[in-house]
Amino acid sequence: QVQLVESGGGLVQPGGSLRLSCAASGRTFSTYAMGWYRQAPGKQRESVAAITVGGSTNYADSVKGRFTISRDNTKNTVYLQMNGLKPEDTAVYYCAACSRVAVPRFISDYDYWGQGTQVTVSS
Numbered sequence: 001q002v003q004l005v006e007s008g009g010g011l012v013q014p015g016g017s018l019r020l021s022c023a024a025s026g027r028t029f030s031t032y033a034m035g036w037y038r039q040a041p042g043k044q045r046e047s048v049a050a051i052t053v054g055g056s057t058n059y060a061d062s063v064k065g066r067f068t069i070s071r072d073n074t075k076n077t078v079y080l081q082m083n084g085l086k087p088e089d090t091a092v093y094y095c096a097a098c099s100r101v102a103v104p105r106f107i108s109d110y111d112y113w114g115q116g117t118q119v120t121v122s123s
Contacts, residue, residue, distance in 0.1 A: 002026050002112040004095045009117030012085055016121070020080040022095030022114055029076040033098040035110060036069060036080045038091035038119075045094070049080060050104055058103075063089075085121045092116040 008020040020036070035050040049059045049069035057069050068081040078095060096110035104110060 002028070002032065002097050004097060004112055004114035006093065006095050006114045006117040009093060009119045011120045011122065013123050014086060014121055016085050017081070017083045018085065018119060020082065020093055020095075020117060020119070022078045022080075024076045024078070024097065026076070028099075029097075030073040031099065033102065033104050034069075034071060034078040035096045035098065035104055036078075037094045037096060037107065038089075039094070039116075040088075040091040043091075045107060047107070048093070051078065052103055056103070082119070085119075087121045090119060090121050092118050 003025040004022055006022050012018055033052045036048040037045050038048050039045040047060055048063055049067055051057045051069045051071050066084040071078045094116045095114040097112040098104040098110045101109045
């Protein structure tokens with residue numbers, strides 16, 4: 001069992017930056033692929049970024065060049081650095097952990113989810 005706790009959300013002006021953190025419990029964090037998803041009001045949850053056990057990353061087209069996912073296995077933490085934020089980035093951001101698939105591509109690949117953290121981009 002893995003418990004995930006996100007932090008770092010908040011209100012930011014367009015063009016600003018935020019860094020989200022997701023702290024994982026347990027001693028097997030390094031064996032999980034990790035991902036960030038987001039869900040805006042009235043919309044489906046969508047993938048933002050993912051990072052494999054080996055550190056390979058992939059991003060949604062809408063955030064490429066602006067967001068960076070990283071992980072620190074010594075701290076059992078995955079991060080999402082978000083720069084150049086836009087109003088359309090406003091959503092609840094969720095961290096997720098995947099133990100069954102080396103390169104998770106679908107929401108169903110993930111086994112564990114955090115409770116989410118709100119990101120609001122507005123002037």
